[in-house]
Amino acid sequence: MLVSRIIVAPLLAVLVFGCAPTWDSYLPAESGPVVEPTAGLSPPFGTTAVPDGFENPRGYRVGTGDTLNVRVYGQEDLSGDFSVDASGNISMPLAGTIRVAKLTTPEIARAIEHRLAQKYLRDPNVSVQVATLRPFYILGEVQNPGSFAYTPGLTVQEAIALGGGYTPRADQGLVLVTRRSSSGAQSEQVPVLTPLYPGDVVYVKERWF
Structure with a gap:
């Protein structure tokens, strides 16, 4: 009985992890439609569409304001x-x-x-x-809302720092990011370590209590 359990356990692990989505599943395809993420997962914002300025393996794509x-x-x-x-x-x-x-x-x-x-x-x-590069924008509960110069690799957390940090009323959890993409404007609540791209609008919400 013990031997059978030892054999079955690795097989289950292979089945579970073998079917799990990988990071490559979230990257834009080299051609054709972009792969959508698995429902229920929250990949970094921007991997589900190809915005005008999305920095993907095919290179930065120019947009208005550049x-x-x-x-x-x-x-x-x-x-x-x-x-x-x-x-x-x-x-x-x-x-x-x-x-x-x-x-x-x-x-x-x-x-x-x-x-x-x-x-x-x-x-x-x-x-x-x-x-x-065209600027990004940060609004809501930050000390100095407005537009700021974009630098490659910028995250939501760094954007909040550029905006002077949180106000006392700020919700320091998920942040709303809006991005114009090939399918129109998209908004999604994301964690602060999410990468940003040129033209993004970051909105820090007010906390309820």
């Missing part, structure tokens, strides 16, 4: 910093208006090269970098 540094080699008059407007476009000399929202910087560089090669330059060579 500023891009564009260099056209050998053409200094075409180079400079360009802000992404409310429509998700930038406007460049000669190249005109170019749609950049939801594209990575290599994709934007190729789009600019294609536009310039059509009429103006032979074999243009373009590089694109994100000069400044």
Whole structure:
């Protein structure tokens, strides 16, 4: 009887953990629809959709409010910093208006090269970098609510610190984060160690007692 229990226990463990979702289940797929999390679990916010600026394995995707540094080699008059407007476009000399929202910087560089090669330059060579990321916002029960510059790796806890910390009335539990994604605005209550992304709105609630 003891031997059978010893054999059965590892088999049960394999069955249970073999079926458990892994971190990879929450990452955006390389192509096609994004994998939804298993019901009842709370993965870090942002792994259930592809927001305009979601930092995923395919690279940062540009959105409204970002500023891009564009260099056209050998053409200094075409180079400079360009802000992404409310429509998700930038406007460049000669190249005109170019749609950049939801594209990575290599994709934007190729789009600019294609536009310039059509009429103006032979074999243009373009590089694109994100000069400044769009800000995030923190509201509610913090000492100094407002908009703040985003830095990669920022968490909700660090955002609260940038906002001057909690007020005496703040609920120091879960925090409401709102993010615009490819399917519209999404809001979710998250723990303070959750990573944030450019454009996120953090709302610290008031406690009830």
